[in-house]
Amino acid sequence: MSGSLNLGVPGFQASGVAAGIKKNKGSGAGCHAELDLGLIISDVPVTVAGVFTENSVKAAPLILSKERVGAKVKVRGVVVNSGNANACTGKQGEQDARTTVDVIEGVLGLKVGELLVCSTGVIGVPLPIDKIIEAAPVLTGSLAAGGLEDFSRAIMTTDAFSKTVTGSVKVGSKTVKITGIAKGAGMICPNMATLLVFFMTDVAISRALLQKALKEVVDASFNSIVVDNDASTNDTVLAFASGVSGVTYKAGTEGFASFKNLLRLLSIDLAKMIVKDGEGATRFIELDIVGAASLVEADRAARTLATSMLVKTAFFGGDPNWGRIMAALGAAGIRFNPDKVDISFGGVMVAKDGLDTGREQVAAKAMKKKEVKVVVDLKAGKATRRLWTTDLGHGYVELNSAYRS
Amino acid sequence: MSGSLNLGVPGFQASGVAAGIKKNKGSGAGCHAELDLGLIISDVPVTVAGVFTENSVKAAPLILSKERVGAKVKVRGVVVNSGNANACTGKQGEQDARTTVDVIEGVLGLKVGELLVCSTGVIGVPLPIDKIIEAAPVLTGSLAAGGLEDFSRAIMTTDAFSKTVTGSVKVGSKTVKITGIAKGAGMICPNMATLLVFFMTDVAISRALLQKALKEVVDASFNSIVVDNDASTNDTVLAFASGVSGVTYKAGTEGFASFKNLLRLLSIDLAKMIVKDGEGATRFIELDIVGAASLVEADRAARTLATSMLVKTAFFGGDPNWGRIMAALGAAGIRFNPDKVDISFGGVMVAKDGLDTGREQVAAKAMKKKEVKVVVDLKAGKATRRLWTTDLGHGYVELNSAYRS
Numbered sequence: 138m139s140g141s142l143n144l145g146v147p148g149f150q151a152s153g154v155a156a157g158i159k160k161n162k163g164s165g166a167g168c169h170a171e172l173d174l175g176l177i178i179s180d181v182p183v184t185v186a187g188v189f190t191e192n193s194v195k196a197a198p199l200i201l202s203k204e205r206v207g208a209k210v211k212v213r214g215v216v217v218n219s220g221n222a223n224a225c226t227g228k229q230g231e232q233d234a235r236t237t238v239d240v241i242e243g244v245l246g247l248k249v250g251e252l253l254v255c256s257t258g259v260i261g262v263p264l265p266i267d268k269i270i271e272a273a274p275v276l277t278g279s280l281a282a283g284g285l286e287d288f289s290r291a292i293m294t295t296d297a298f299s300k301t302v303t304g305s306v307k308v309g310s311k312t313v314k315i316t317g318i319a320k321g322a323g324m325i326c327p328n329m330a331t332l333l334v335f336f337m338t339d340v341a342i343s344r345a346l347l348q349k350a351l352k353e354v355v356d357a358s359f360n361s362i363v364v365d366n367d368a369s370t371n372d373t374v375l376a377f378a379s380g381v382s383g384v385t386y387k388a389g390t391e392g393f394a395s396f397k398n399l400l401r402l403l404s405i406d407l408a409k410m411i412v413k414d415g416e417g418a419t420r421f422i423e424l425d426i427v428g429a430a431s432l433v434e435a436d437r438a439a440r441t442l443a444t445s446m447l448v449k450t451a452f453f454g455g456d457p458n459w460g461r462i463m464a465a466l467g468a469a470g471i472r473f474n475p476d477k478v479d480i481s482f483g484g485v486m487v488a489k490d491g492l493d494t495g496r497e498q499v500a501a502k503a504m505k506k507k508e509v510k511v512v513v514d515l516k517a518g519k520a521t522r523r524l525w526t527t528d529l530g531h532g533y534v535e536l537n538s539a540y541r542s
Numbered sequence: 543m544s545g546s547l548n549l550g551v552p553g554f555q556a557s558g559v560a561a562g563i564k565k566n567k568g569s570g571a572g573c574h575a576e577l578d579l580g581l582i583i584s585d586v587p588v589t590v591a592g593v594f595t596e597n598s599v600k601a602a603p604l605i606l607s608k609e610r611v612g613a614k615v616k617v618r619g620v621v622v623n624s625g626n627a628n629a630c631t632g633k634q635g636e637q638d639a640r641t642t643v644d645v646i647e648g649v650l651g652l653k654v655g656e657l658l659v660c661s662t663g664v665i666g667v668p669l670p671i672d673k674i675i676e677a678a679p680v681l682t683g684s685l686a687a688g689g690l691e692d693f694s695r696a697i698m699t700t701d702a703f704s705k706t707v708t709g710s711v712k713v714g715s716k717t718v719k720i721t722g723i724a725k726g727a728g729m730i731c732p733n734m735a736t737l738l739v740f741f742m743t744d745v746a747i748s749r750a751l752l753q754k755a756l757k758e759v760v761d762a763s764f765n766s767i768v769v770d771n772d773a774s775t776n777d778t779v780l781a782f783a784s785g786v787s788g789v790t791y792k793a794g795t796e797g798f799a800s801f802k803n804l805l806r807l808l809s810i811d812l813a814k815m816i817v818k819d820g821e822g823a824t825r826f827i828e829l830d831i832v833g834a835a836s837l838v839e840a841d842r843a844a845r846t847l848a849t850s851m852l853v854k855t856a857f858f859g860g861d862p863n864w865g866r867i868m869a870a871l872g873a874a875g876i877r878f879n880p881d882k883v884d885i886s887f888g889g890v891m892v893a894k895d896g897l898d899t900g901r902e903q904v905a906a907k908a909m910k911k912k913e914v915k916v917v918v919d920l921k922a923g924k925a926t927r928r929l930w931t932t933d934l935g936h937g938y939v940e941l942n943s944a945y946r947s
Contacts, residue, residue, distance in 0.1 A: 191873075192869060192873050193872040193873075193878075193880070194868050194869060194871065194880045195872075222865070224865065224868070224869070225864075225865055225868045225880065225893070225896055225897070225898075226897070226898075227895075227896060227897045259865060260863075260868060260869060261864055261865035261868065261893065261897075261898050262865075263898070365850075365851040365852060370868070370872060445770075446770040446851065446934070446938070446942070447770060447942055450938070450939055450942035450943045451942065451943065453939065453943040454942070454944055456943065458665075459630075459666055460627070460629065460630055460664060460665025460666035460667075461665065463599050463629070463665060463666065464597060464599060464629070464665060466599065467597040467598045467599025467600075467775060468596075468597050468598075473598075475599045475630065476632060488630070488666065490632075491630055491632060492630070492631070492632045492666075493630075493631075493666050493667065493668070529851070529939065530939055530943065531936050531939050531940075533851070533855070533939075534855055534858065534934065534935055534936050534939055535936075537851070537852055537855035537856065537859070538855045538856065538858040538859030538861065538935065539859055
């Protein structure tokens, strides 16, 4: 999000170029082609962990990357294109994903299998592989320690801004660093890995431990955000650990705990950025379900509210419409007594024990803010669930009805 | 839908008045108050059947009416208000629902328990019961055989037009008639009885048989439409049979079969009207899932597509975006092979065996129509499911973000 931050992580280089995969949105002589092909390469073989979409329709690059992460060998990086998801593209798509990594591996002299690949964009259209082959020399030639900024822009689709975070921990005289880069603004409903997210760190860590940390962190961040009710075919979160800091983390140590905590905080930051960049979103909602009878029901209640078109349009209108929340809860298939529910918007309780408190005008004022906390207390147990979500407004309709035309 | 049709059913009278429950939307001296209180009364005690919402948050009037239908005694009619759902209104709401029927029963000299009650409108606001009490004499005083037109307008909320159907069957020298009246445009997702629908007929039929016919017919009509993904707290379908035609229907007879068929056709007509009046809808979609592995999966696939915000905004944009359909199917939790799926829009196949056919431009033309048929063949079995649904456009956002402000 900030160009002044030093995103670079020791051991990693990156680049981003305009390969012509995206339609050029500019016009006239002064227009610039949009970046649409990015590359992250480590100087040394790195440990990798990955979390992938649970959508049963999986994109070709995702299948290939998942296979390579599953091979449990060290890798060297990832190539990412935007503008085309290479999903629902059949055998040709599989071949195109394979050609993409083959070409870059070839130019860089990497071993076969050392490069991962991700794609994001429109579904069902063959990948313009010639453009990627053509751009490969420029892409690899512009690799630089300071290239993550370009990379973060090259992976954007409907994103309004690029999403990067970076943090570090002092370990004795050494410092270890984590940088994370994400893209995504629509087709975002958790219950999966969600979107494209790349973490780089210079710590040394086993593959199994990195995978464990990543999985835990993803559940608390990227799996806790909802923009719409659509799951993507391409969602991928990857973490690369180079070990060049000289700091090694082992399970159960205090060092690992603080590393995981940093990874968690950075993930939550990125996840919130994705929601704030939610397609057409005008309002950021932190939704807390408390007092649910079970964790499953807390999650179900939260997701039902966060995907309800009526609840989301009320958020857009700045309307503390607790009746729509009650109706949605009633259809959520959870155990609760409607006569006990408390609901508050922006700290103002609008319903207590299932009844109107007469404070809607005050709550409507609180809802005028860009960020609003909504709390629903079911008083049916002790389980809680927090989700971050958006409103549903004209911007979402505009973006998604005109996406390809 | 047509004022020239004779909606009247022998044995029934109706009325609709402006009780001041709705905020008056007009302004200036020439404005008319909107009708918001309706009444249907039969000349004789009639058999009644009912299907009610499955939302666990139930409105007070719905609970009372369900109880009275369940009592298995004949009734005399129903009083309906719009502008207020009397839902999430606690003990006061229960009392107000009871007062409503008590007052009308009193004025008309009916027995306690002979009147049903429905409410529709905003949730969580106490019913202005004084206005209903005040309007009771005018409401009952204006009962007339030709009053169904006023009744149909009095029960509208965000509806753009009133929804009425009527049909008749010759039985020897006699004619039996069914008239149906529905309201509803938003908070419409089946898996429940859906909205407010009232049928009147002059046949004689047992309560059990009428209930059986109604349940079957509701599944094929009102439970097959989707506007948004929100279920209402007040949905009710009622059927009243007066028997004054002198025609009696018994189970297993040809007469009953033709009666049920007429009821089914009229229900489908009303259900389609509700979709066409879907809040802000610009396009009517007939969605057919074929080749599903089971009925449950066919239904799940259809509902996932009909409630996907990305699929619905593509419908709005006239975009035959089959990639979004594939992504939504993949997240639907159904068994199918993505490499076998065929998808067509308006008769134009855009994906065959999971791959683009290159015919999107032709399909985009076909999607310019107001009514579009979308067929998804999963090739995973023999089960099918048809749903009727709408697009998601600016009109929906406009209506639902401004509903109460």
